[in-house]
Amino acid sequence: MFQILGTSAVAVFNSKWENENVKSRKIPFFAWQIVSHRTISRPVATASPKFSTYFIMLTLRLNRQGTKDRPYYKIVAVDSRKRRDGRYIEQIGSYNPMEEGVNYSVDVAKADDWISKGAQPSDTVRDIIKKARKEALHAEA
Numbered sequence: 701m702f703q704i705l706g707t708s709a710v711a712v713f714n715s716k717w718e719n720e721n722v723k724s725r726k727i728p729f730f731a732w733q734i735v736s737h738r739t740i741s742r743p744v745a746t747a748s749p750k751f752s753t754y755f756i757m758l759t760l761r762l763n764r765q766g767t768k769d770r771p772y773y774k775i776v777a778v779d780s781r782k783r784r785d786g787r788y789i790e791q792i793g794s795y796n797p798m799e800e801g802v803n804y805s806v807d808v809a810k811a812d813d814w815i816s817k818g819a820q821p822s823d824t825v826r827d828i829i830k831k832a833r834k835e836a837l838h839a840e841a
Contacts, residue, residue, distance in 0.1 A: 756780075757779070757781075757820070758779060758780065758789070758814065758818060758819035759779075759780045759819060759821070759822060760776070760778075760792065760814055760815070760819050760820070760821040760825045761775075761776065761778060761784075761821070761822040761824075761825055762774070762775060762795060762822065762824060763775075763776045763784070763785055763788060763791075764785055765785075771797065771798070772794065772796040772797070772798065773794065773795040773796070774788075774791050774793075774794055775791070775792050775793035775795060775804075775811075775825055775828065776788035776789070776792065777790045777792060777810075777819055780820075790810065790814075792806060792807050792810040792811050793805050793806035793811070795828060802835070804828050804831065804832065805832075806828060806829055806832040808832050808833055808836060
């Protein structure tokens with residue numbers, strides 16, 4: 701589907717005319733070149749029923765921080781396609797394997813909220829959440 705913008709010129713992308721003139725340096729290179737006496741048109745964004753809803757697979761996983769040989773981790777909710785230490789949606793806790801004893805802190809309410817929304821925790825994060833739930837039950841009792 702195209703939307704008509706005007707009748708004085710047309711945007712031409714990767715045409716033979718453009719390639720010849722750009723190579724010979726007669727015109728500056730632009731992604732879109734203008735050719736006179738035609739109609740300008742561009743695609744109009746329409747919602748296709750096939751792609752109208754986007755599903756993002758969320759995971760709860762560890763995001764590595766710290767220096768060489770001194771790691772600590774943030775427990776984060778992140779899009780599964782993002783890299784390990786990339787941008788995350790929300791931090792729900794932390795884990796420091798260098799400490800003795802209780803070496804984690806997790807907001808269990810946030811973790812349960814993300815899991816109810818469909819986020820899949822990694823194996824390590826699942827174990828940390830289990831430990832945090834047990835600790836919360838012992839603290840209440």
